[in-house]
Amino acid sequence: MRIEDYDSVCEAATSQEIEVALSRRHGNGMNSFWLTDGNNDFPYINILAKGDVAYVHYFPEERHPGFASAAKVPVDKPHETGVFFLYPTEKVWILNGEVIPFSDALKAAKEFAITTAMPKSIQWFEL
Numbered sequence: 001m002r003i004e005d006y007d008s009v010c011e012a013a014t015s016q017e018i019e020v021a022l023s024r025r026h027g028n029g030m031n032s033f034w035l036t037d038g039n040n041d042f043p044y045i046n047i048l049a050k051g052d053v054a055y056v057h058y059f060p061e062e063r064h065p066g067f068a069s070a071a072k073v074p075v076d077k078p079h080e081t082g083v084f085f086l087y088p089t090e091k092v093w094i095l096n097g098e099v100i101p102f103s104d105a106l107k108a109a110k111e112f113a114i115t116t117a118m119p120k121s122i123q124w125f126e127l
Helices: 015-022 102-115
Strands: 002-004 009-011 030-036 044-050 053-059 067-070 081-087 090-095 123-126
Touching: 002 015, 009 015, 015 102, 030 081, 030 102, 044 081, 044 102, 053 102, 067 102
Parallel strands: none
Antiparallel strands: 002 009, 002 030, 030 044, 044 053, 053 067, 067 123, 081 090
């Protein structure tokens, strides 16, 4: 699987290599990862990481708005937003109800590496 973040690109073939690649954080404790099979434009996943939480977006095909991760348990103020960074200086506001534990995002990334299908390990909301 090809993993690109703010400032690097790597190939990760094993579960351990995926964990190492996705553990990278920058000074603000954040990073943005783009995951593909390395051969096709679609499907792909974007993971916005902030400390021990994440937002995951699955893009199945061109012109499809994709699917957003959904919290498994009710959260306080699900319709309020928190700031993540798509790129080091590009803020995006993510609904609290779409933020999941980073450990769940990591499971989804490992699942995607095997099948490239939308991971079943997390819940999704179609956009």
